[in-house]
Amino acid sequence: MVMAGVAGLLLGAAFVAALPAGAQAPQEIPLVIEKNRFQPDVIKVKAGAPFVLVITNKDKGPEEFESKDLRIEKIIPGGKTVRLKMPALKAGKYPFVGEYHSETAKATIVAE
Amino acid sequence: MGATFVVTLREAFEAALILGIVYSYLEKIGARDGFRYVTWGGALGLLLSVAMGIAVTYLTGPLLDVGPEIITVVVIFAAVGLLTWHAWWMQQHARLIGGQVQHRIDLARARNRLWVVGLIAFTGVFREGAETVLFLWGILAQAGAEAGWGSAAGGVGGVAGAAALGFTIFRSGKHVSLSRFFGITTAFIMLLAAGFLSNGIGRLQGLGVLPLSDPLWNTSWLLSDGSVAGGFLSGLVGYRAQPTLPEVCAYVAYLIVAGALFFGRRTPDAVGLADPTRS
Numbered sequence: 001m002v003m004a005g006v007a008g009l010l011l012g013a014a015f016v017a018a019l020p021a022g023a024q025a026p027q028e029i030p031l032v033i034e035k036n037r038f039q040p041d042v043i044k045v046k047a048g049a050p051f052v053l054v055i056t057n058k059d060k061g062p063e064e065f066e067s068k069d070l071r072i073e074k075i076i077p078g079g080k081t082v083r084l085k086m087p088a089l090k091a092g093k094y095p096f097v098g099e100y101h102s103e104t105a106k107a108t109i110v111a112e
Numbered sequence: 113m114g115a116t117f118v119v120t121l122r123e124a125f126e127a128a129l130i131l132g133i134v135y136s137y138l139e140k141i142g143a144r145d146g147f148r149y150v151t152w153g154g155a156l157g158l159l160l161s162v163a164m165g166i167a168v169t170y171l172t173g174p175l176l177d178v179g180p181e182i183i184t185v186v187v188i189f190a191a192v193g194l195l196t197w198h199a200w201w202m203q204q205h206a207r208l209i210g211g212q213v214q215h216r217i218d219l220a221r222a223r224n225r226l227w228v229v230g231l232i233a234f235t236g237v238f239r240e241g242a243e244t245v246l247f248l249w250g251i252l253a254q255a256g257a258e259a260g261w262g263s264a265a266g267g268v269g270g271v272a273g274a275a276a277l278g279f280t281i282f283r284s285g286k287h288v289s290l291s292r293f294f295g296i297t298t299a300f301i302m303l304l305a306a307g308f309l310s311n312g313i314g315r316l317q318g319l320g321v322l323p324l325s326d327p328l329w330n331t332s333w334l335l336s337d338g339s340v341a342g343g344f345l346s347g348l349v350g351y352r353a354q355p356t357l358p359e360v361c362a363y364v365a366y367l368i369v370a371g372a373l374f375f376g377r378r379t380p381d382a383v384g385l386a387d388p389t390r391s
Contacts, residue, residue, distance in 0.1 A: 050320075061250035062169070064243065068337050069327075069354065071318030075180065075246055077169040083177045087324045100250050102338075103115060 026050045026085075033057040033076065036101035047091040047111040053084040063105065067096035116251055116263045118340055120270025123244040126347035127157075128278030130236030130304075133297055134229040136285030137202065140293055146226040153230030157237025164242035165249060180242070181319055188312040191235035195305040196370060198228055199298045203374045244271075302370045307350020310363040317356060327354035 027046075031053050032039045045051050057063050057076040065074045065084065076082045089111035098105025131154055138146040168180050248271075251263040285293060316322045332353040335342045345351035350363060 061253050062246045063250075064247075067318075070324065071314040071356075073243070073315075073318075075168055075243065077171075077176075077246075078250075080169075080172065080176065085177075085320055087320050089324075090326070099119070100247050 026052050028052045028054050028083075031055045031107075033059055033063050033098060033105065035059065036063070036098065036104045038098065038105055038107035041107040043107065043109045045086075045089065045109060045111050048088050050088045051086050053086055054081060055084055056081040062100065064099040065096060066099040067094060067109075069094045070096070072096075073099070114266060116247075116266035117270045117273070118343075119247060120244060120267045121273045122270075122340065122343040122347065123240045123247070124271045124274035125277060125344060126240060127154075127237045128274040129281060129347070131233055132278035132281030133285075133300070134232055134236075136282045136293075137297065138226070138229060139282070140285060140290060143226060146229065149227050149230030150233040153233030154237050157234040157241055160234075160238055161241025161245045164238075165245040168242065168246065178319075181315070184239070184242075185312055185315050185319070187235055187239055188308055188315065191232075191239060192305050192309045192312065192366075194228065194232050194235060195301050195308070196373075198232055199301040199305070199370070199374055201225060201228070202294055202301075203298055298374050302367060302374065303349040305370065306363045306366040307346070307348070309366050310350050310352070310355070310359040313358050313362045314352075314356065317358065322358060325356045325358065328357055328360055330354045 027049065029043055029045065029051055031043065033055065036059060043053075053065075055065060055074075055076050057078055057080055060078045062075055062077045065072065065076060065082075070086070070089075072084070072086075074082060074084055086109075089109070091111050094109040094111065096107055096109065131150060134150050135147060138144060138150065164180065164183070168176065171179060248264075248267045251260065251267050288296065313322065317324050330353060335345070335351070335353060337343070337346060337351075337353045342351060342353065352359060355363075
């Protein structure tokens with residue numbers, strides 16, 4: 001576990017090092033979860049520019065933002081707001097779901 | 113009800129699988145008294161999953177933004193290390209031990225490494241545990257409504273189903289000959305660890321630590337990640353319908369290195385001590 005601890009520290013350090021984005025702050029895009037749905041359900045972003053999804057869960061229960069394409073699984077507790085750093089995307093459509101209510105919580109990021 | 117059943121079954125299956133394997137491993141080497149390591153490890157994983165679920169619920173700001181992800185990624189990579197070490201140890205063990213149960217126990221005790229199976233049980237449960245706990249928590253919170261009770265029953269049923277599958281694996285391990293059992297489980301743990309590693313690399317891509325890249329291929333039409341079968345395969349061997357180049361490289365590189373380590377050579381002392389009557 002010592003190795004794991006060291007690996008964890010290194011990983012944390014690598015992560016922190018990766019945090020400071022360039023001089024220009026990335027665009028922030030709000031996204032709301034309400035009644036187990038995403039609003040809006042289509043998010044348009046500029047291709048090639050990183051951005052930040054500011055996700056607010058207005059429901060009481062937790063929700064998990066999940067995108068298989070983007071390798072992101074992020075829990076958003078009920079009543080909380082999470083800032084999710086998103087990478088620069090190539091032009092295209094990137095669907096995501098709220099894993100805990102995947103029948104209703106479906107939306108897409110469109111990079112163009 | 114059906115949807116929550118499937119989600120919890122899928123999430124809990126991987127943990128049950130790992131528990132089933134490590135329990136049957138101890139049974140196989142005649143070290144039933146080591147069961148407590150697995151039980152403690154699994155219980156600790158469950159406890160910390162609940163704690164993490166509670167922590168995530170009350171965290172705010174930057175800690176909530178990235179904290180849980182860093183912990184998850186660390187656990188995934190720790191799991192790869194532990195599984196590899198265990199498989200390697202098992203392989204050494206399988207070569208060293210003869211037919212006598214007592215000899216096996218002595219050897220295991222002498223090496224005093226049984227606690228590692230507890231750590232493996234811990235990582236197996238903790239890895240997806242917090243998410244499952246929060247998922248169940250969410251549906252139980254909504255269980256007041258009539259439809260909510262169905263969902264809650266589905267969630268509980270999913271966990272029970274996964275536990276039953278884990279127990280089945282444990283039982284079937286009994287009927288396989290020792291050398292075959294070691295061979296099968298070593299190969300299986302390799303696939304599992306390779307899947308974990310590629311999953312961890314994918315998460316680093318998602319976190320922006322590694323650059324995101326296009327998928328190499330897309331087999332969603334054949335087997336989607338979201339389907340039950342796809343979910344099982346993803347838990348078992350790290351299946352991805354749309355894997356990226358770093359994920360595939362990590363997977364293949366792990367199999368090559370671990371394959372060479374586990375199956376490629378015999379250590380001199382193992383050859384010397386190997387029991388020729390071993391089946």
